[in-house]
Amino acid sequence: MSNPLEVDAPAGVPYIDWEREFDAPVEAVFRAHQDPDLIKQWLGPRGYEMDIDIYDFRTGGRYRYLHRANGEEYAFNGVFHVVRDNEFAIQTFEFEGFPDVVSIESMTFEALDDGRSRVRGHSTYPSMEARDGMVSSGMESGMSEGYDRLDEVLARP
Amino acid sequence: MIVDPSADDRLDRAFAALADPVRRRIIARLSRGPATVNELAEPFEITKQAISKHIQVLEQAGLVTRTREAQRRPVHLNPVQLEALTSWIDRYRLIHEEQFRRLDALLQNIDGARAPGKDTET
Numbered sequence: 001m002s003n004p005l006e007v008d009a010p011a012g013v014p015y016i017d018w019e020r021e022f023d024a025p026v027e028a029v030f031r032a033h034q035d036p037d038l039i040k041q042w043l044g045p046r047g048y049e050m051d052i053d054i055y056d057f058r059t060g061g062r063y064r065y066l067h068r069a070n071g072e073e074y075a076f077n078g079v080f081h082v083v084r085d086n087e088f089a090i091q092t093f094e095f096e097g098f099p100d101v102v103s104i105e106s107m108t109f110e111a112l113d114d115g116r117s118r119v120r121g122h123s124t125y126p127s128m129e130a131r132d133g134m135v136s137s138g139m140e141s142g143m144s145e146g147y148d149r150l151d152e153v154l155a156r157p
Numbered sequence: 158m159i160v161d162p163s164a165d166d167r168l169d170r171a172f173a174a175l176a177d178p179v180r181r182r183i184i185a186r187l188s189r190g191p192a193t194v195n196e197l198a199e200p201f202e203i204t205k206q207a208i209s210k211h212i213q214v215l216e217q218a219g220l221v222t223r224t225r226e227a228q229r230r231p232v233h234l235n236p237v238q239l240e241a242l243t244s245w246i247d248r249y250r251l252i253h254e255e256q257f258r259r260l261d262a263l264l265q266n267i268d269g270a271r272a273p274g275k276d277t278e279t
Contacts (some may be wrong), residue, residue, distance in 0.1 A: 009246050020257050042259035045252050108204035128257045
């Protein structure tokens with residue numbers, strides 16, 4: 001059983017909103033976003049090794065990491081504009097393969113009853129083209145597994 | 158690129174429709190060309206009625222259409238809808254979904270204790 005991910009890409013505005021609940025306390029979810037040893041275990045597409053140059057998840061900190069697989073390499077970087085423990089963070093996000101197109105991403109961490117939690121994300125892109133383009137080309141590698149998976153689904157006997 | 162809520166609903170229906178193995182086999186068969194309900198029912202050990210039900214689900218999800226040709230009512234694949242399944246927003250959803258499932262697995266282990274050494278998912 002896993003909690004569903006809600007994703008909304010509203011028409012006419014260059015935003016993406018998402019929301020996801022976790023069967024874990026907000027402190028643990030926050031820590032999984034803060035600790036580089038933890039983040040490299042879950043962030044990014046399946047099958048990619050994550051190599052962290054720097055990951056300093058606090059107000060004024062910055063990050064740069066690479067996703068690697070099969071000789072391909074995709075680098076991402078940004079700054080953490082605000083980080084409030086177990087509550088809130090704003091970071092910029094740039095795919096180095098698509099330089100100077102920077103999105104701003106906020107994440108709201110929320111405690112729920114019974115030791116559960118919710119994270120809400122809101123990304124704003126400089127233009128609609130940037131949103132659609134960055135998402136599809138910036139994550140092309142990882143995203144192509146969407147195709148793969150559909151192919152798998154359809155090919156199953 | 159416009160993503161409206163009704164498009165989202167359609168995608169949800171399409172994914173739900175494809176969650177069933179019989180319906181996936183029907184889609185796989187139709188990718189080789191249109192077929193009638195009888196033809197589609199042939200390889201399965203289930204009633205024609207059950208097959209019709211599956212086709213209805215696929216039809217409602219927009220994945221197949223039916224036409225009338227003389228006596229026959231062949232079922233066709235709807236490639237536009239299949240393509241829509243691989244649009245960027247779905248890829249975005251898939252990749253994040255997968256990522257958060259890995260996070261779920263990780264969270265089960267980090268409660269209190271130290272972090273596990275390895276990714277629990279392959």
